[in-house]
Amino acid sequence: MYLTEHILNKNWRLYISENRLCKDFAEEIRDELSLKLHGISAIPAAVPGNFELDMQKAGLIEDPFYGKNPLDIQKYENRHLWYAVRFDYTGDKPENAYLIFDGIDTFSDIYLNGNIIGSTDNMFIAYEFAAKGIKNGSNELLVHIKPTVIEARRLNFDMDVLTHQKYNAAALSVRKAAHSFGWDIMPRFVSGGLWRNCRLAEKKADYIEDIYLSTAEISDNKAYICGNFSTVIGGDYSTEYSLDIKGECKESKFSVYFDKLWHNKGALTFTVESPLLWWARDMGEQNLYRVTATLYHGKEIVDTTEFNFGIRTVRLVKSDTTDNSGNGEFCFYVNGVRTYIRGTNWVPLDAFHSRDGERLKKAIDMLLDINCNAVRCWGGSVYEDHEFFDFCDKNGILVWQDFAMGCATYPQNREFLEKMRVETEFIVKKLRKHTSLALWAGDNECDEAAAYWLDKSLSRDPNKNRITREAIPEVLKRLDPYREYLPSSPYVSERAWLNDNRNGLPENHLWGPRDYFKGKFYTGASPHFASEIGYHGCPSAESLKRFISPEKLWPWQDNDEWRVHSSSMETDTCGPYDYRIPLMAGQVKTLFGRDFDDLETFSLASQLSQAEADKFFIERFRSQKWRRTGLIWWNLIDGWPQLSDAVVDYYYNKKIAYEYIKNSQQAICLMLTEPENNRLELVGANEYRHDVMIDYKVTALSDGEIIICNKTELPANGALNICSVDIVPSKFEVYFIEWKAEDGTKGKNHYTNFELPLSFKEYIELMKKSGIIDSKYFKSVN
Structure with a gap:
């Protein structure tokens, strides 16, 4: 598309x-000279950037994340930038020059x-403007935000x-990240800036604007591919142009060739x-097929583009409602195969x-490490x-x-609907190529x-x-018709609305009273799929010291800095x-x-409470696979230093829940369910599409007694009730579960049997024996 970019x-100034x-x-300000004449001085600016970070670097404000400083940021909401x-x-072709802003936050005028x-007027989309008035040599670009x-x-x-959010009224008509006005997990930082790249590009006269491929169906060992292409052609006769599209993955290849383009756009259908x-x-x-598309003018190659394309189908089978007997559905099928979701x-x-961008790599690598598939x-x-x-x-x-x-x-007015159509069209076109x-x-x-x-x-x-x-489904029908769409999460269909039962949705967010994690709300929840559920966990003392003033570190009661960082x-x-x-303190005391x-001890106790809760949520669903079809827990990592449900704090320090979840989400996982009739059921879940033979062992850590030692075969993509374990109901015990598959892959997990209250000291002693928790978490506890 671009001749130069x-x-x-x-060298930006702010x-x-x-x-x-x-x-x-x-x-009236259209250039830097006007700013100087009005007595407005400049500071160095980073692009991508936010103006508060530039102010901090220039020594004009303190660290926005420290102490009560987040409140001070509200003073700068009235700033022009x-x-x-x-x-x-x-x-040599200024008429083909464009300025591209990949992200401007939010309302701006651009002067060249x-x-x-x-x-x-939209933070979420990129803007491309013809660089009218550009000249050879030096040019001045001014962005007024x-x-x-x-x-x-x-x-x-x-x-x-x-x-329903106290701070968010202004957010609703504005296309800007809603959390920036204040949320229960984020501060109110109504920021501004060039938050993604700014680019100068010169377009070719002829280029490929877009190639889109989608898998419509897979059957009889054939994949039916649909899509379209769009080119920009500078010549008078489109028939002088040809388009060659080739895809290759290992030994598999496909090719589509248009020897003459009768129009600059067209449909693609092939097998x-x-x-x-x-x-x-x-x-x-x-x-992933590596697809190369080449545009020819005569025999000359005028443009080439490459991208990855995965052949797959994803289908969501859902009902409008469900009940405690499981009469309903909410299940993803990948390539026609039911797929249990383990996500965050x-x-x-x-x-x-x-x-x-600078935080992405560390965070996204954790998705694999913690065994997510979604x-x-x-x-x-x-x-x-x-x-x-x-x-x-x-x-x-x-x-x-x-x-x-x-x-x-x-808003439902025409102006806002049009904003959403524009945004949806941009985002869909940008992301629809991605197989995931x-x-x-x-x-x-x-x-x-x-x-x-x-x-009511x-x-x-x-x-x-x-x-x-x-608005949204109309765009999706035009631009991405083979991808599943859910109108909301949770989705209240017309039937569900008439049914008037909030707890009868097949996919739901399970927050409720956020009391004891084995209480009636959680154990009685009926959905097949939970797309939000979580529990508080206090960051470590070391992390808290990085954003809480020394005099405010403890106690938590009547603590304004703890309040701000919640x-x-x-x-x-x-x-x-x-x-x-x-709420967090109450969860700890309940357990x-x-x-x-x-x-130090409060932080450890809170992290243990969170860890056992998240583990319980995940395993309760997974042990009931296919009555339950997936759980997306809340959440992986914090976006600022705070006290929250995240299992990794802002500084990438993992809470104990991270390790528990990592075990609970293994592709092969053995779990003990809650006691019934003085028995625990040992359940094995297998996410592979083939049977897996395992050797397994369950040990009571209090005395080292091996309760079970045997082998079994876990069915492909299923769950198996392996055996029962007799228990003394009131006896506190930590059971250590370990297994080894035929290919040598090993796994471990644990189950804690207890009645409230759980002994903090005894629990720590047995968890130290298990080796499941790194000893670093216990360094502050004798």
């Missing part, structure tokens, strides 16, 4: 002014050499708009004999999204870039992608918010939401998230029956 990420000081002349840079252009060339909270005041807020299929992790190989929720990697990209965040999806393509991680809306009813992308979901919890979060007399039928029932954007007790620290007097 240059990344314009260096000018900042309060709205009250510059509102009378801000729209001007990003300025000079660059050289040496091309003093002339406006474009405006933006306006304060989001002030721009939002100009937008409609009709009776159909409703937010691949004996295709090499792409499978989700542990179900088979992640075969993917939330913002950083409160400042310009740092997402990830849900949560709707309160941004859309991840290609690097994320490339990783999932190569490693068999199925991606559930929410569109960027959450926990509210959004299994599901589009309309939003996060917007159906639930409309149907169940208000008094005020509740609204979510099926009247024109965004998720009309995402309450005010220090008094009226904040909507003030409950989170007492161990006592309070803890020092930070």
Whole structure:
């Protein structure tokens, strides 16, 4: 597509002014000289960047993450930002030059050499502007980013708009990451900046604009491929052009050739004999065809593009409702094979999204290490870039992608619907090539918010939401018809709405009272699939010391810094998230029956509580495979330093729950279920598509007695009740489970049998014996 391309990420300068000081002349500024004449001075700017980080680097503000500093960031919500840079252009076809902004947060006007060339109002999409007025030699580029909270005041807020979040009213009409206005897992940082790359490119006269391939069906050892192509042709006669598309994966190949293009766009339909299929992790190989498309003008190659393509089908079979007897369904099928989902929720990697790229590698590697085969990209965040999806393509991680809306009813007016159509079209075209992308979901919890979060007399039928029932599916029908779509998570269909039973949804978010993790809410939950469920775990004392002032480290009670770092954007007790620290402490006390007097021991106890809870949630579902079809727990890693449900803190320090989940999500996993009639059932789950013979052993750690030692064959892609274990109901015991498969692969797990309260000291002693928990977690405990 591009003859030349240059990344314009260096030597930017940033000018900042309060709205009250510059509102009378801000729209008149078109170059740096005007800024200087108005007395606005510059600081160095990073691109990609957020202006608060530039201010911190310039010594104008303190670390936004430390102590109560997050509250101070609210003072800068009224800032106008001007990003300025000079660059050289040496091309000979300025009419083909374009400036591309991969991410601008959010409302902006762009000036080139003093002339406006474009405006933006959506953080989530890239913008491409013809570089009108570009000249050979030096050029001045100025980007004026306006304060989001002030721009939002100009937008409609009709009776159909409703937010359930105290800080988020301005977010609903603005296409900006919802969490940035404040969320229960993120601070209120209504930031601004060039958060992804800025590029200068010169387009070719003839180029391939897009190639899209999708697997419509696989049957009789054939794959039926559909798609389309789009080219830009500079010549008068399209028939002078030809297009050659070839794909290769190991010994398998396909080819499509158009010897004459009768139009610059066209449909693609072909079959691949004996295709090499792409499978989700542990179900088979992640075969990816390397596709090369070549555009010819006569015999001359004028453009070439390459991409990966996996041949696979993903189908979601779901019912409208379910009940405690399991009369319902919510199950993913990959290539016609039922696939049990072991996943995590993917939330913002950083409160400042310009740092997402530098944080991605460490975070995404954990998806493999913790044995996930799926990830849900949560709707309160941004859309991840290609690097994320490339990783999932190569490693068999199925991606559930929410569109960027959450926990509210959004505007239904024509203007907002059009914004959503534009955004949806851009995101779908950008990401649809990725084989790992299994599901589009309309939003996060917007159906639930409309149907169940208000008094019944005020509740609204979510099926009247024109965004998720009309705008988004219309785009998907045109651009990505073979990918599954779920209008919301959880989804309240017309039948479910009439049924009026929040607990009768086949896919649900299991938060509830967040009390004892083996309480009635969790054990009585009926859904086949849980796409959110989690439990609090306190970061280590070492991590807390990095963002909490020394004098505020302990105790947690009446502690304004702990309150702020549970995402309450005010220090008094009226904040909507003030409950989170007492909730965490209550979970600890419920399990161990006592309070803890020092930070180190409290942190350890909280992490153990979280670990046992998350383990219980995952294994309760997995031991009931296929009555249950998957669980996506909340969540992998924090996007800022906080006290939360994440199992990895912002500094990449793993909580104990990480190790427990890693064991519970192994492809081969043995689990002991909850006692019934003084017996535990040993259940083996196998995610491979072949039977697996294992030797296994269960040991009581209190005295080292081997309870069971035997072998069995686990059925392909199934779960097996292997045997029963007799117990003394009231006796505290940790059972250590280990196994070895025929190929030499080993695994381990544990089960804790106890009655409340659990003895903190005895539990630690036996877990030390197990070797499941690294000794580093116990260094502060005698």
